[in-house]
Amino acid sequence: MPEIDQNNLPRHIAIIMDGNGRWAKQHAMGRIRGHKKGAQAVRTTVTACRELGISYLTLFAFSSENWGRPSDEINALMSLMEDYLDQEASTMQKQEIKLTTIGDIDRLYSPVQKKLLDVKKLTEHNDKMVLNLALSYGGRDEMIAAVKKMISDHADGKLKMDDINQDLVSRYLYTGGMPDPDLLIRTSGEYRISNFLLWQLAYAELYFTDVLWPDFKKDDLFRAIAVYQSRERRFGLTGEQISTR
Numbered sequence: 001m002p003e004i005d006q007n008n009l010p011r012h013i014a015i016i017m018d019g020n021g022r023w024a025k026q027h028a029m030g031r032i033r034g035h036k037k038g039a040q041a042v043r044t045t046v047t048a049c050r051e052l053g054i055s056y057l058t059l060f061a062f063s064s065e066n067w068g069r070p071s072d073e074i075n076a077l078m079s080l081m082e083d084y085l086d087q088e089a090s091t092m093q094k095q096e097i098k099l100t101t102i103g104d105i106d107r108l109y110s111p112v113q114k115k116l117l118d119v120k121k122l123t124e125h126n127d128k129m130v131l132n133l134a135l136s137y138g139g140r141d142e143m144i145a146a147v148k149k150m151i152s153d154h155a156d157g158k159l160k161m162d163d164i165n166q167d168l169v170s171r172y173l174y175t176g177g178m179p180d181p182d183l184l185i186r187t188s189g190e191y192r193i194s195n196f197l198l199w200q201l202a203y204a205e206l207y208f209t210d211v212l213w214p215d216f217k218k219d220d221l222f223r224a225i226a227v228y229q230s231r232e233r234r235f236g237l238t239g240e241q242i243s244t245r
Contacts, residue, residue: 001219002226004052010182012056013049014204016196019188019212026212032076037214039084046088046131048218050095052225054245055180056130060196064104064138078109081135085115089122096128102174103137132178139198146172177198183228185221187213205231210235 017038024034042059049057062077069077092099099119106113149172153159170176180200184193189210193201198213207224209216 002222004222004225005229006053009052010205010225011054011056012058013054013225014058014060014181014183014184014197014201015045016060016184016190017167017193017213017216018126018185018186020214022188023212023214031073033106034214035077035080037054039080041213042084042132043088043214044218045216045221046097047095048221050097050129054129056132056181058102058134058175058181058197060134060137060194062103062135062137063195064136065195066174067136078112080113081108081112085112085119085183086141088189089119092119092123092131093126097112097123098126098127098130099123100130100132101229102132102142103135105135107136130178132175134196137174137196138197139193142174143199146173165235173199180204182233183224185209187211187216203233205233 020034020038021031021033024031025244027033045059046057061081066077067074091097094136099116101116101120105116108116146169148158150169152163154161170180175197180202181197181204184197184201184204185207186193187209189208191208193206205228207227209224211220
């Protein structure tokens with residue numbers, strides 16, 4: 001397992017969990033089996049991040065574009081989400097993990113919505129880690145919703161044009177109150193961010209791996225963090241400026 005510096009951990013990790021379908025095809029199984037195997041990788045990753053002391057973990061679980069998939073796959077994914085929440089609620093509570101969500105949650109099936117509300121309520125006071133699930137989420141939709149809310153608040157006299165800056169825009173996003181991700185991990189060998197956290201990833205370190213999500217293990221997480229720690233994060237400054245801070 002790669003060595004990592006406990007004093008230089010990313011505060012917020014975001015993951016595009018890609019490759020469930022390809023994993024299933026490689027193993028001559030249906031796509032649903034791939035999603036079930038992917039849920040195991042979620043458990044492994046959440047536990048590893050909690051043990052490491054990662055403060056925020058955002059998982060891209062279901063995109064707004066995923067609604068275009070075959071209805072039987074959508075039904076299975078909704079069922080899997082409900083099962084995951086059922087099975088992991090007590091573990092989140094024991095590990096003091098707070099569950100949050102981003103996205104158009106109202107589009108999710110009613111049983112999933114109810115289960116999400118129940119687990120959010122159960123874990124709302126936990127403060128060791130935030131597990132943030134992106135569900136029915138699209139980055140462009142998020143930005144449009146933020147603009148609409150700002151326009152509405154401006155019309156109501158709650159917001160002045162001169163108030164608008166980067167910090168304020170961040171507060172209007174679904175992730176308002178969370179730090180931006182320091183590290184984005186995408187599995188399965190794809191080199192895209194796929195409409196995920198378009199504003200928030202502005203200065204994140206991007207890590208791409210050929211490992212399919214169902215095969216993603218603790219070692220793979222550590223490897224991504226080790227690569228993150230090997231990079232110099234300059235935020236538009238020069239290396240010399242960073243070294244003299």
